[in-house]
Amino acid sequence: MNKIYSMLGLARKGGKISIGYDVTCIEVEKRKSLLVMIASDASEKTKKNIIYVCDKYNGKYIEYGEKDLLGQCLGKKMVSVLSISDENIVSYILENI
Numbered sequence: 001m002n003k004i005y006s007m008l009g010l011a012r013k014g015g016k017i018s019i020g021y022d023v024t025c026i027e028v029e030k031r032k033s034l035l036v037m038i039a040s041d042a043s044e045k046t047k048k049n050i051i052y053v054c055d056k057y058n059g060k061y062i063e064y065g066e067k068d069l070l071g072q073c074l075g076k077k078m079v080s081v082l083s084i085s086d087e088n089i090v091s092y093i094l095e096n097i
Contacts, residue, residue, distance in 0.1 A: 016086035
């Protein structure tokens with residue numbers, strides 16, 4: 001497992017990650033989300049909808065990883081969409097992808 005997945009696991013333990021479509025949308029709308037991560041194998045509908053919300057509220061997003069790997073590092077089965085609210089973790093991820 002690479003360092004980005006490890007970093008996501010740490011962020012989850014620190015309460016800096018919100019998992020799931022609905023929660024992520026709320027975080028983006030409230031401008032609490034610094035980066036939205038979309039699994040590359042998320043459904044087209046999910047991708048389209050979350051990108052629309054991000055664009056509407058000027059949220060940053062990237063497509064990274066696969067649902068099962070993201071889920072694995074976050075202690076869930078599968079994760080299609082997540083939101084990160086920690087500046088240091090976001091900059092680390094953006095520098096290392």
